[in-house]
Amino acid sequence: MSKVLPTPKTMKKKAQMEYVLSQYRLAHPNTDPAIEPHLVAPWAIKKGIIIPRIVTQEDVLRRDLSTHLKSEHVTDPQDRRVRKNHSIPVEVQTQDGVKRRSKWYSIFEAPAPHMHLSLALRRSMALSDCQQLDLDLRSYNDNNIHSAVVPKLDYNFNLDIEEASLPTTYPAAPPDDADES
Structure with a gap:
């Protein structure tokens, strides 16, 4: 007994996208592993792999x-x-x-x-x-x-926020009351 495979129309959005990408990779096995959606989308539509939902003008x-x-x-x-x-x-x-x-x-x-x-x-x-x-x-x-190691990132943004709030323009001369040491 043969297994009935789901069609793109019956799959949820995530599964649809995974299906399109897997079909693209199968059809293009010797290409750069990077995915370029602007190339995949027209290929998938032309091949009839997926028919995008019609979007209304209101949408x-x-x-x-x-x-x-x-x-x-x-x-x-x-x-x-x-x-x-x-x-x-x-x-x-x-x-x-x-x-x-x-x-x-x-x-x-x-x-x-x-x-x-x-x-x-x-x-x-x-x-x-x-x-x-x-x-x-x-x-x-x-x-x-590549056995590369990217250093751990600091997720405390308080210093970044403080720095971003500092002035970005300064007077041409120091204030009159500046210490002259």
Whole structure:
């Protein structure tokens, strides 16, 4: 009895991407091991390995709006450049069921609970990034084919934050009350 293999249409997104990559590697065994998505995507579509989900104009615009809101900055009254908009995830009822969307407030208009949750979520993401970075570094050091060792990184950003807040321009001459020792 032959085993029925799942098709890309029936797989979840992660499994779909793994399937596409495995098929690409099988079809290109003697190429550089680096993956270049701009080469894999058109190959997979042309071969019919995967048919991308149709994205509506509304989906595209919603993503573009979120990207814009996330990247917009303002200068506050203390002359600090800050992220203007802050989001939290919210559940919204759609025709296709409950979907996760984002709710954005401008920094100075955000209610405190919204701002606190937004900042806490971003802090949690930064911690996750540092944890993954440390795992990747240790795994590289233990397993890379070059026997290379990358030094352990310092994940305490307090000194970096202090340094970034120092002035970047200085007066041409010292102040009049400077000690002349």
